[in-house]
Amino acid sequence: MLKVSNLNAGYGNVQVLRNVSFHVESGEMVCILGTNGAGKTTLLKTLSGLIRPWSGTIEFEGIPMESKKPEQIVREGLIQVPEGRKLFAQMTVLENLELGAYTENARKKMKSNIQICFELFPILQEKQHQAAGSMSGGQQQMLAIARALMSKPKLLLLDEPSTGLSPLLTKQVFDVIRSIKSQGVTVLLVEQNAYQALAMSDRGYVIENGGIVMEGTSGELINDEQLKSSYLGIVSES
Template identity: 70%
Template sequence: MLKVSNLVAGYGNIQILRNLSFEVKRGELVTILGTNGAGKTTTMRAISGILPLTSGEIHFDGQPIHKKTTEQIVKSGLIQVPEGRKLFSDMTVLENLELGAFTKHTRKNLQKNMDYCFELFPILKERKTQIAGTMSGGQQQMLAIGRALMSEPKLLILDEPSIGLSPLLTQQVFDIISEIKENGVTVLLVEQNVNQALSHADRGYVLENGEIVMEGMAKDLLNDEKLKASYLGITT
């Protein structure tokens, strides 16, 4: 569904991504792991058309998207939940969800998609008239995911969904991400929480200094001694 080939990108004269290549197959939950500064968010910005490429290609659902605008990419079904959620904090929960359904097609299915979001996140239904900025961090993350689902994504990109959340809320969010995948949405998950990410993913890539340094099935990476020592602090 998504194929990134030899991606080079950065900010000004600073090169962040160095010939980055990876793929996400239809129906998978794939995770990209890495520490702060590894290039994870830069990768997501490049895929979504927010950051121009120096070189390389990105294909989504069989079509090249690396020269398309962000609006065109979103309309094609590639939807991102950005790091930090980026909610409209002065608007209500309901208004934030409605803004997720901004295309003509999704606007027609607004109520159906709203009902689906409320089924996944009952707290959003309870708080639908609450101002988004007054909600807890976990509730705001649920709202950010719900807003993205209102756009009917073919591929949902989640950038650091567990950041700032308690272990309990982190577990809840990851369980919901797995449920979204089981409901037919392909998921690309960018995370620092290695254990949770690999426990829920099908495959994983490890990103360091803008390059993929390790890849494989999630269960194999979770048991990799090098990965345990580098990211989990576990040595044997």
């Protein structure tokens, strides 16, 4: 579904991504792991068209994406939930959801899509007339995900969905992401919470200093000694 080859990008004269290559198959959940500053958010912004790549290719369902505008990429079905949620805090939950129905097809099915989101996130139906900014962090993250689902993504990009959440709320959000994947939505998950991300993903990649340094199935990565010590905080007994 998504094929990224030799992607280079950055800000001004500062290069962040260095020859990044990876792929995501239809129906998969793939995670990108890395520490702060490794290039994870820059990668998602480049995939979403918010940053124009310097070189390399991005193919989504065989269609070149590297020269497309963000709104064109959304219409193709590649939709991001940004880090920090980026909700319209003064607007209601319902108004935020309605704004998520960006494409023409989504607007035609707005009412039914809102109902689907309410079934997936009952708390949003309960608080639909409440200002988005007045909700808890976990509830806001659920709204951010629901808003992205309003445009019926083929591939959902999630940027650090557990940031700032308690362990209990993190579990709830990850349970919802699993449910979304079970409904046939392909997911690319960027996370610092390496163990949780790998536990629910099919495959994973590790990015350091803007480049992919490790890849494998989730089982392979969870059991990798270097990854255990660097990202999972596990030191093997010798």
